[in-house]
Amino acid sequence: MTAALVVCAHGTRDPDGRAAVRGVLAEVAALLPGVDVLEAYVDVHGPEVAEVVAGLPSGEPVAGVVVPLLLAGGYHVHVDIAEAVAARPDVVATAALGPDDRLVEVVLDRLATAGAPEGGTVVLVPAGSSDERAQADSAETAQRLAHRRGAPVLLAFAAGPEPAVADAVAGVRAAGGGAPVTVASYLLAPGFFQRRVEECGADVVTGPVLPDPRVAEIVAERYREAVGRG
Structure with missing residues (x-):
């Protein structure tokens, strides 16, 4: 059998x-013909990842x-998803999407599309997490960018850790003598946090x-590597 892919x-x-x-799921399915691509979530709504994993048929060496x-790899990766696969030795979980240079390329493209001025300080803004592992992944992405x-690229957050994005924007503006302030969203998709970033007071704010398509490419690569290791 072909191992199923659960995109969480x-x-x-x-x-x-x-x-x-769901657009990503469709792109991944096109990249992996013959693979059952399933959706799952760790918060807000279902299907919950633990239920999806529990429902996978058994298989050797890798069922899913x-x-x-x-x-970034924080609590949801190291606890929620890890616990979901703990009882299934035939199901493996991969690392998060980032840090990855392809995501840096996406952010660079978003900056260009938004008309961000070259040079000057950019504030990179992920959602934010109290998990230091997620913060470290975001910091690594900021360094690569x-x-x-x-x-320079500063790291700020839409929620949780400090500095908050609005405070970071105010600090850059105060230090920059009136130069435009650019915020690069490091959020996956539109939603509550993206709207918060857009309301931070920056002169330029990028989209999520x-x-x-590079996101789907990373997902497909993670899947292939895991199946190969299995």
Whole structure:
């Protein structure tokens, strides 16, 4: 049998956000013909990842692969998804999508589309997590983005840890002598946090990562690597 792929997102009440996630599933299914691609979530709504994993038929050596549709590896990856697969030795979970240079490329493209000025400081804004592992992944992405831009990138958050995005924008503006302030969204899809970022007071705010085919490519790569290891 071919191992099933469970694509596990956070979950959102925003209809555009849900549509963006389902768009990824469709793109992944096109990249992996013959693979059963299932959706699952860790919060807000179902189907819950634990239920989806429990419902997979047994198979050897790998019955299923769970790929987190999450940009950083925090609590949801290391606890929620890990617990969901713990009772299934024939189901494996992969790392989160990031850090990954393809996601940095997406952010760079969003900056160009939004008309962000070259040079100057960019504030990169993920959703935020109290889990230090997620914060470390986001910090690594900020460092990669700064390296590619050849200009400073600060890390701020839509919620949770400090600095909050609005505070970071105010600080950059105060230090910049009136230069435009650019915020790069490091959020997966439209929704509550993206609206919060858009209301932060920056001169330029980019759109979220989705839609972009590179996300589906990362998911498919995670799946293939996990099946190969199995």
